[in-house]
Amino acid sequence: MSEELSEAEVQSFTSWKLDILDAMACDEQLQDIDFRVAFRVMQHINAKTRDAHPSLERLAAQLGVHRDTVKRSLGRMCDPNGGRHWLNRTRTSRTATYFYSFVADRLNSVFDGKLDREEKAREAAQERKLNRLEVARVHPREVAPVHSHEVAAMHSHEVAHVHPKHLPENYLNRTPSDSCSEGGEDTYPRESIPTDETQFGPWVKANIHDPTQRREALRLLRERKMTPEILRRMAA
Structure with a gap:
């Protein structure tokens, strides 16, 4: 084509093709299959004569559809009274292949429709x-009525005396000996654990009933690691 047409002719032909296809893509009355068929026909258009004569079978094979589907689509686009007239077709005889040429008569109306839809979309978005904005003005978000100076007026000692709602009692006030006892189990205050090594032996015999635990208890006493909780477990 570049050898037969000048550069200006090639540009004109390319621009014409793009204008036609652009308008057809925006035509509300065309079905998707119609645009696909028209696009394939456009690929066969001769740049000099601006017509094409592909067979129904060839178009159907390229699109992967049935021959009758292509035939019906071309019939819709070639009907000057059907509201989607984009093609003219002629043939030399009843058995010859049709020659198709594109019609640019609907370009302006289709582009005007596209601009109208874009304008309506912008107005709807606005x-x-x-x-x-009106809803936000009439129904502003409710903000908690606690101001910064009210928060600052709450002192740390007031917070400390607030009882946690999710606890049946304030466990922060319990002593270590309290935390070692649950139910009816024995409690061992830390004061009852001897620190004088001369008392370790008698104390272990009196409190640790399992002989196998006594050596470990003596070690913990010497290392000052015996706690009421450990004692409760070893004496159990």
Whole structure:
């Protein structure tokens, strides 16, 4: 084609093809299959004569559809009274292949329709934005009525005396000996654990009933690691 046409002719032909396909893509009355068929026909258009004569079978094979589907689509686009007239077709005889040429008569009306839809979409978006602003103005978000100076007026000692709602009692006030006892189990205050090594032996015999635990208890006493909780477990 570049050898037969000048550069200006090639540019004109390319621009014409793009204008036609762009308009057809925005035509509300065309079905998807119609645009696909028209696009394939456009690929067969001769740049000099601006017509094409592909067979139904060839178009159907390229699109992967049935021959009758292509035939019906071309019939819709070639009907000057059907509201989606994009093609003219002629043939030399009843058995010859049709020659197809594109019609540019609907370009302006289709592009005008596209611009109208874009304008309506912009207006609708603007209206939605204004509606959201109006709703926000009429129904502002409610903010908790606690101000910064009220928060600052609450002192640390007041917070310390607030009883946690999710606890049946304030476990922060329990002593270590309290935390070692549950139910009816024996309790061993830390004061009852001897620190004088001369008392370790008698104390272990009196409190640790399992002989196998006594050596470990003596070690813990010497290392000052014996606690009421450990004692409760070893004496159990």
